[in-house]
């Protein structure tokens with residue numbers, strides 16, 4: 104099990120720029136080592152802010168975007184193109200501006216797609232997609248994710264895994280339809296913790312005083328059932344990218 108690495112930046116703006124630089128380097132390094140890179144995107148203010156900064160960075164041209172596989176850690180189950188979909192936001196922040204191969208961009212289904220409003224069927228389909236390119240070295244049927252980007256909610260959720268729900272405890276399925284979420288929209292699709300844990304690296308990125316408590320609890324050893332973000336670990340590395348406000352209650356920092 105990897106140790107948590109905690110990196111604290113002055114504010115959200117610096118964090119987004121630094122995380123963008125880190126992400127570009129991670130992709131370039133992965134491509135140098137095995138030709139491609141596989142990245143799992145997150146929604147949320149910080150996650151999308153990081154993609155904005157990747158778009159704005161001249162170093163983005165160091166990436167061979169045609170050889171990046173793009174997945175999502177979670178999705179808000181809304182119609183295609185809805186501005187609240189994580190996919191819509193990621194496309195307008197970054198993917199529409201770089202030369203990604205559309206066949207290598209793997210959004211989770213919208214609520215007006217071929218599965219209609221059946222989020223469970225859409226989740227099962229995403230699990231099948233992950234299984235088709237599963238990494239033999241991973242414990243779970245998922246591709247070799249070089250990096251999974253995640254946010255953290257005020258109540259400790261990560262991806263769309265909320266505290267004290269069957270979804271955060273899911274041990275068999277790689278992807279789940281998530282119902283009755285406390286944060287809108289109520290229906291979502293999410294990778295499960297075993298899938299997230301199959302990634303080489305997991306980066307949890309969050310900012311602001313409202314996140315200080317769940318961040319401190321996660322880093323203080325909370326159970327994933329209480330603080331789902333605590334259960335998000337990479338095989339080789341787990342990095343917490345925080346601003347000073349989100350890091351304010353982290354043990355041993357005061």
Ligand SMILES: O=C1O[C@H](COP(=O)(O)O)[C@@H](O)[C@H](O)[C@H]1O
Pocket residue numbers: 145146147148149150177178179189253254255256257261262263286309
């Ligand atoms: O709804 C979601 O929220 C979380 C956290 O978002 P933030 O705006 O508080 O940073 C995000 O990680 C997740 O992908 C998204 O669906």
